[in-house]
Amino acid sequence: MRALSDAFCCYAPDLPGFGFSAPLDERVVPRDDNGADAFSHRGLASVVLEFLDVKKIVRCDVVGHSYGSGVAIALAATQPARVRRLVISNFSTFRDERERRMIAFMHGVTGLMVKARRLPFARSDGFAKLLGSRYFHRLPDDVTVLRDGLDDFMQMDERTADLTVKASLGWETPRDLARLPMPVMLIHCRDDQIMPPRNAEYTAGLAPHGKLVWIDACGHLPMVEKTEEFVRIVKHFLLDDNP
Secondary structure, X not given: OOOOOOOOOOOOOOOOOOOOOOOOOOOOOOEOOOOXXXXXXXXXXXXXXXXXXXXXXXOEEEEEEOHHHHHHHXXXXXXXXXXXXXXXXXXOOOOOHHHHHHHHHHHHHHHHHHHHHHOHHHHOHHHHHHHHHHHOOOOOOOHHHHHHHHHHHHHOOHHHHHHHHHHOOOOHHHHHHOXXXXXXXXXXXXXXXXXXXXHHHHHHHHOOOEEEEEEOOOOOOHHHHOHHHHHHHHHHHHHOOOO
């Protein structure tokens, strides 16, 4: 955020149930105005749209990371006039039902890490390093970075995490990506263990005006592990007259 703020006015809203945002209660908001599940990409995109309306943001560039990329794609698909350019990072989709089930299994493994937060050692530096080893290609020397990441992980609402993952495993997102009219850039990292990069080229190719940029020797968090390179790539894409 700080590295981008010299060129852009930046907002980073926490999605419901993540960061400091309270989780959604589907008994109160079961579906959005278009009938989307509240925990789906489209359902959460409607929350971001409300944020844009409150801030009176008519048109903007959108950057989404990992699961947030799916939400960003949904926002761009439902509000194409309001999204000028789209950046998605460390995100890929499935090509067939077999891959869809494989991704569902991988999410289930990650879900075990979420449940492990209840154990006494979950607040330890050891757990922070264990968790970090999945998210970083090379663990940062500063343990504070790992602790900050662990704090974010501990704040995440377990039920929200489970429901959002389940709601994201349909075919709506790849279909949305395939009909986006704006320039789209996918940034992926070759050593990402959370969102394996093997389908990155396929995912970027779904967007009519999509492009793929690789970051080498980097895990799932390029904005942390390779901040300067990530920011340079994003700025070039958003400021280039011919993206």
